[in-house]
Amino acid sequence: MLQRSESLDPVFHALADPARRSMVERLSRGPASVSELAQPLEMSLSAVMQHLQVLQESGLVRSEKVGRVRTCRIDPQAMTQAEQWLNERRKSWERKLDRLGAFLAETDPNKER
Amino acid sequence: MLQRSESLDPVFHALADPARRSMVERLSRGPASVSELAQPLEMSLSAVMQHLQVLQESGLVRSEKVGRVRTCRIDPQAMTQAEQWLNERRKSWERKLDRLGAFLAETDPNKER
Numbered sequence: 001m002l003q004r005s006e007s008l009d010p011v012f013h014a015l016a017d018p019a020r021r022s023m024v025e026r027l028s029r030g031p032a033s034v035s036e037l038a039q040p041l042e043m044s045l046s047a048v049m050q051h052l053q054v055l056q057e058s059g060l061v062r063s064e065k066v067g068r069v070r071t072c073r074i075d076p077q078a079m080t081q082a083e084q085w086l087n088e089r090r091k092s093w094e095r096k097l098d099r100l101g102a103f104l105a106e107t108d109p110n111k112e113r
Numbered sequence: 114m115l116q117r118s119e120s121l122d123p124v125f126h127a128l129a130d131p132a133r134r135s136m137v138e139r140l141s142r143g144p145a146s147v148s149e150l151a152q153p154l155e156m157s158l159s160a161v162m163q164h165l166q167v168l169q170e171s172g173l174v175r176s177e178k179v180g181r182v183r184t185c186r187i188d189p190q191a192m193t194q195a196e197q198w199l200n201e202r203r204k205s206w207e208r209k210l211d212r213l214g215a216f217l218a219e220t221d222p223n224k225e226r
Contacts, residue, residue, distance in 0.1 A: 089138060
């Protein structure tokens with residue numbers, strides 16, 4: 001069970017920072033250069049590059065350099081994997097609640113028969 | 114934009130560890146004691162307590178001690194919030210792709226008129 005979702009470690013780690021989430025938010029609206037990503041963040045270009053590296057290592061973002069411009073874009077697979085993990089846990093928890101509700105209704109002493 | 118999702122920092126941080134995800138996975142199937150959480154993890158009870166504290170501080174899990182037994186359960190709000198954040202980013206990215214596809218189809222020189 002621990003091994004199966006190992007690749008989620010770097011994804012959730014990358015998402016645990018507000019600057020990196022802001023970069024993902026920007027990229028979900030379309031590709032952007034590193035300077036475009038840096039613009040709303042009030043941090044140095046080198047700090048942005050470090051965050052970008054974490055995002056790339058997690059698989060959430062990929063980038064390509066053409067001439068002097070590095071263009072970044074979302075790689076959706078890692079995001080979908082993280083979303084699915086959360087979705088499955090939530091559904092499992094809701095099913096548990098449903099079964100509990102059904103059990104309580106079934107064993108309700110005030111229930112009309 | 115950075116402030117709005119600040120409470121997601123500890124949630125994603127908590128999920129970035131396979132042992133903590135395993136605990137959330139177990140709890141999504143129903144409440145459990147600390148020893149039940151520890152059982153499949155091959156780690157000391159004190160290590161499990163530390164992971165539990167991270168999960169509790171993130172809001173993903175809450176626990177209650179009755180007598181000598183601490184019972185842990187999922188608190189779904191934080192999980193839903195993280196899932197929604199990912200879902201919105203993915204949808205935004207898919208809309209962008211759809212618009213790009215429509216634009217390319219519209220401007221296709223081979224398109225029959």
